Amino acid sequence: GDIADDLLRGLGGLGSGLTEAFSDPVIRLGVTGLSRAGKTVFITSLVANLMDRGRMPGLRAAAEGRILSAFLQPQPDDTVPRFDYEVHLDELTGPAPRWPESTRAVSELRLSFRLAEAGLFGGMRGPRTLHLDIVDYPGEWLLDLALMEQDYAGWSAEVLTRIEPRVEAAGYLAQIAGLDAAAAHDEMRAKALAEGFASYLGAARAAGYSDCTPGRFLLPGELAGSPVLTFAPLPKPAEIPRGALWREMERRFEAYKAKVVKPFFRDHFAKIDRQVVLVDALGAIHAGPRAVEDMRRAMAGILAAFRPGRTGWLTGLLGLRRVERILFAATKADHLHHLEHAKLTRIMAALMRDAKDRAEFAGAETAAMAIASLRATVEESVRHEGRMLDCVRGRLLDGGREAAFYPGDLPDNPAALLAPAREGATQWLDADYEVMAFAPAVLKLKPGEGPPHIRLDRAAEFLIGDRL
Numbered sequence: 001g002d003i004a005d006d007l008l009r010g011l012g013g014l015g016s017g018l019t020e021a022f023s024d025p026v027i028r029l030g031v032t033g034l035s036r037a038g039k040t041v042f043i044t045s046l047v048a049n050l051m052d053r054g055r056m057p058g059l060r061a062a063a064e065g066r067i068l069s070a071f072l073q074p075q076p077d078d079t080v081p082r083f084d085y086e087v088h089l090d091e092l093t094g095p096a097p098r099w100p101e102s103t104r105a106v107s108e109l110r111l112s113f114r115l116a117e118a119g120l121f122g123g124m125r126g127p128r129t130l131h132l133d134i135v136d137y138p139g140e141w142l143l144d145l146a147l148m149e150q151d152y153a154g155w156s157a158e159v160l161t162r163i164e165p166r167v168e169a170a171g172y173l174a175q176i177a178g179l180d181a182a183a184a185h186d187e188m189r190a191k192a193l194a195e196g197f198a199s200y201l202g203a204a205r206a207a208g209y210s211d212c213t214p215g216r217f218l219l220p221g222e223l224a225g226s227p228v229l230t231f232a233p234l235p236k237p238a239e240i241p242r243g244a245l246w247r248e249m250e251r252r253f254e255a256y257k258a259k260v261v262k263p264f265f266r267d268h269f270a271k272i273d274r275q276v277v278l279v280d281a282l283g284a285i286h287a288g289p290r291a292v293e294d295m296r297r298a299m300a301g302i303l304a305a306f307r308p309g310r311t312g313w314l315t316g317l318l319g320l321r322r323v324e325r326i327l328f329a330a331t332k333a334d335h336l337h338h339l340e341h342a343k344l345t346r347i348m349a350a351l352m353r354d355a356k357d358r359a360e361f362a363g364a365e366t367a368a369m370a371i372a373s374l375r376a377t378v379e380e381s382v383r384h385e386g387r388m389l390d391c392v393r394g395r396l397l398d399g400g401r402e403a404a405f406y407p408g409d410l411p412d413n414p415a416a417l418l419a420p421a422r423e424g425a426t427q428w429l430d431a432d433y434e435v436m437a438f439a440p441a442v443l444k445l446k447p448g449e450g451p452p453h454i455r456l457d458r459a460a461e462f463l464i465g466d467r468l
C-alpha cells in the first residue's frame, strides 16, 4: 500500500510538473488589507478596467496596444470560492450604484490575457497567453502570523497590556477583572469571554485600530461558534489545576494556530507571486496618532510575513519561493483634492520605510502609492473665510446630499504623523473628513472628467506590468 501510494504521489507530482512546464505562465496576485480597506472595490475595478481598457494609460502594455484581449476563465482552484465579480460590478455600475459587500474570506478569480509581443519583431511571433490569478484574502488573517511565534501566556499578557489604555476595551477588561482563570472550565463562561473579546475587536476596528487579531474573530465564516474561536486572553493564574478554564483556553489557542492559521499560510499565502496591501491610511490618520502608530505596527507585521529569513515553519512551507513585488497602496484618495495626493504618497512611503526597518525587510521590490479604485468625487475650489479651499464634491451615502467638502489638512512632513510626540501631536483631517462617506458615483466618462479611478493603472503597472 505505502509504496504504491508513494509511487502514485510521485507520478502525480511529475504529471503536474509536466503540465505546468507546457502550459501558459501564471501570475498569482494576492490582494489583502484589513476589512473595509477597499479590497472588493479594488479587484472589481481592476478587472473591469483591464477587460475594458482605454482608461489605463499608465499601464504600458495597455497604452502600447499589446493587450489584445482580457477575459475571465475558470480558476484553477476548485475548492476556493470564486470572487463574485459580476455581482459586484453590477452593484457599482448599475443605475443606482452602491458599494458591494466586503471581503469576508478567501476568494479567487482568473483573468487571462492574449498579448502581442513587444519590440520590432514582436509581430512575427504569435500572441501569447498569460493568466492572472487574483487571490483576495482578509489582512486580519495575515496578521495572525504573529500568533505563530507566541504561546497563550505570552500572547495574553501582551494583548492585555496593549489594550489596557483603550476605551474600547473597557467592557472586556471589566469582564475579566476578578475572574478566576484557575476555576474549572465552563463552556458558557468561555463563550461569554470569547464574545466579549470579539466585540472589543470589532469596536477597536471601527475606531481605526489595525491590530485586531485573532483575525477569524472578526471574520469567522464557517468557524463561527466552534471551540477553535471560543477563547480569549486571560491573565495567567499562579496555579493552574487540571481542567482549569485557563488550560482549556490555552489548548484552543494552540488549536487555532495549528488548524486555522497554518493551513491558510500553506494553502493560499504560500502560492502568491505578487502582493498588493491596501491600507485605509486616511481613516487611521483621521482617527488619530494611536491609530497611526497601530497601523505602522500592522504594516511591519505584514512585511514580516513576506520576509525571506522568516521563522522556520514558514520557510518550510515556502521553500525558496518568494514574493517578487509588494505594493502598499493608500486607498480612497478621491477624498482628497489632487493637490494633496503628493502628501498622502509621501506619508505612505514613510510608513513603508518605517515598516521595512522594523521588519528588517529586504528582498522583494516594494512601492507605496495613493490610489482610488473608484472615484466617487470631482474636484472643486471653494472660497472660505478669504482663502481658497481645495475641496472634493460628492454625494453622501447617508441621505444622498451632494456637496463640496474639505477633509482637513495633512502634514507636509510625514514625521509629524510618525513621531507626533516629538513634533507636537496635532489632529489631522479634522474638518469634514468625518462625514465624507460617499456613495459611488454613476459612471460618467465625459472628456475632461478624468478616469474613473486614481492611479489604478500605475498600481497595475507596478504589480504585473513587467510580465505583460
Ligand code: GDP
Pocket: 033, 034, 035, 036, 037, 038, 039, 040, 041, 042, 099, 100, 101, 102, 103, 331, 332, 333, 334, 335, 371, 372, 373, 374, 375, 376, 438
Ligand atoms: P474590503 O472590506 O477590503 O473588501 O473593502 P471594500 O472594497 O468593501 O470597501 C469598503 C468601503 O470603502 C466601501 O464600501 C466604500 O465605502 C469605501 N471605498 C472603497 N474603495 C473606495 C474608493 O476608491 N473611493 C471611495 N470614495 N470609497 C471607497
